[in-house]
Amino acid sequence: MNSSRLVFRSQLPRKNDTYSYxxxxxxxxxxxxxxxxxxxxxxxxxxxxxxxxxPKTCSKCHKVNYCSKLHQLMDWKLQHKQLCSESFDVQSVPxxxxxxxxxxxEIVTEPEETASDDDGTGMDLDTLTSEDISSCIESPMDNxxxxxxxxSAMAKQETKEDKAFNSFKKRISSEPEQVLRxxxxxxxxxxxxxxxxxxxxxxxxxxxxxxxxxxxVMPQLLNHLKVDSLEESIDWGVLAVYTCSANCNAExxxxxxxxxxxxxxxxxx
Numbered sequence: 569m570n571s572s573r574l575v576f577r578s579q580l581p582r583k584n585d586t587y588s589y590x591x592x593x594x595x596x597x598x599x600x601x602x603x604x605x606x607x608x609x610x611x612x613x614x615x616x617x618x619x620x621x622x623p624k625t626c627s628k629c630h631k632v633n634y635c636s637k638l639h640q641l642m643d644w645k646l647q648h649k650q651l652c653s654e655s656f657d658v659q660s661v662p663x664x665x666x667x668x669x670x671x672x673x674e675i676v677t678e679p680e681e682t683a684s685d686d687d688g689t690g691m692d693l694d695t696l697t698s699e700d701i702s703s704c705i706e707s708p709m710d711n712x713x714x715x716x717x718x719x720s721a722m723a724k725q726e727t728k729e730d731k732a733f734n735s736f737k738k739r740i741s742s743e744p745e746q747v748l749r750x751x752x753x754x755x756x757x758x759x760x761x762x763x764x765x766x767x768x769x770x771x772x773x774x775x776x777x778x779x780x781x782x783x784x785v786m787p788q789l790l791n792h793l794k795v796d797s798l799e800e801s802i803d804w805g806v807l808a809v810y811t812c813s814a815n816c817n818a819e820x821x822x823x824x825x826x827x828x829x830x831x832x833x834x835x836x837x
Contacts, residue, residue: 573829575809576822606633606658616643617666629656642666670793677750681742732761733833740786747789752782752811759787759805760833770810771826777814779826784808787832805832 583589606614606622613633615622622633624640629652634640644652647664736759740746749757758764770779785807810826 573807573827575825575827577811577825578821579817579823580821615639616648616663617668619669626652628652629654631656631658639666639668642668673792675748677748678743680749729761729833733759745788747786747792748783749786750783753780753813756781756784756806756808759830762833763830765808765828769828773812773814773816773825774823775812775814775816777812777816779810780813782809782811803832804829806830 580586606616606619608614613622613625614620615635616632617639618635620635622635624634624636626632626634626640626648632643632648634643643664643666646666647661651661736757739757773779785804787803787805790803806829808828808830810828812823812825816823
């Protein structure tokens with residue numbers, strides 16, 4: 569169900585109380601040996617595992633906070649069980665790697681270089697005739713020729729679904745590790761012909777404007793997120809994000825947009 573996944577468009581101004589106005593520092597991020605504060609300037613506490621708002625506190629030491637019982641149990645097994653006491657000094661103990669947060673990367677954007685249809689023979693693969701194909705077949709039997717009917721039968725063995733998946737692979741072949749594709753107002757690059765949304769499947773924005781496709785998240789991102797370390801893994805083929813064509817403000821810091829999930833087709837596994 570797409571309703572279980574949410575995507576938001578940030579409406580925060582360039583200067584805000586959440587993110588720094590300047591670029592990120594060149595220095596490396598803090599390691600587990602560095603002290604990390606889990607309390608905001610406003611006084612709210614953050615979860616020791618995921619850094620989300622943490623309304624729950626350890627009932628024994630009252631020194632650490634968690635967003636849920638699940639994360640409290642995770643931290644208890646990994647470290648807090650050995651340290652929990654009234655004399656526990658939070659600032660003196662480095663935070664362990666809970667294996668929960670996704671690693672951070674820099675995303676580099678580049679224009680797409682469309683893959684060539686030329687297979688190296690100087691011929692367009694989409695316009696090859698039976699004579700062209702036969703001439704490319706190396707066979708010790710020079711008198712062996714495939715007639716038009718045989719070639720047509722071989723070509724029909726590839727289903728429409730196979731063609732769609734092969735087209736996807738061909739399109740990304742120049743950058744097979746790409747994790748995002750941005751093309752506002754364009755069309756997504758679908759993995760499959762299955763579960764492709766119709767126009768009526770894309771709801772309008774709350775302001776009444778139509779939503780347009782803006783970008784998609786590619787399945788290659790799963791390799792970088794190391795999702796197998798989670799207790800419940802996640803998976804997708806294409807995550808297509810549709811945003812308000814009017815780019816409305818709605819006087820909110822974040823505006824919910826629409827996400828469509830397409831799973832990996834069985835023929836691609």
